[in-house]
Amino acid sequence: MKITTRLKRRFLRNILIFLGVCSTGFLTFCAKYGTLASNFLNAKGTIKSKDSSSAISGIQVEVKNSLLGAVGQTDSNGLFSVSCELDNSATSLDLSITDVDGPSNGSYLRKDTIIVLTPGEIASQLKENVNIMLVKSEK
Secondary structure, three states, rough: OOOHHHHHHHHHHHHHHHHHHHOOOOOOOOOOOOOOOEEEEEEEEEEOOOOOOOOOOOOOEEEOOEEEOOOEEEOOEEOOOOOEEEEEOEEEEEEEEEEOHHHHHOOEEEEEEEEEHHHHHHHEEEEEEEEEOOEEEOO
């Protein structure tokens, strides 16, 4: 009876030691659930008027397929830069472009567009020269 109790204690002690080490992350074969594989990307470009080809300030650029919700706005030269985190399998940017400053520099229609990313752009985490033309609103 003493021998079986001692064996049971030793067995349980070893199990608890293993679980304690595994839960602290020292063993690489422990399952780690809930972590996402993602890529970071910085998109840069210009928003211009389709009618006059002039740069438009006050335009909001949102990356719809970003994991964390990435939003940027154009400056006085119509330039924007948006940093986003994309799913590891993403091969494009789903952009939503909205005039948020009202009629102060003219009203423009909202535009949704998809920009395809090359493997080189994904690897370098940079998409440059995104040029988007907006149509003036009739209002």
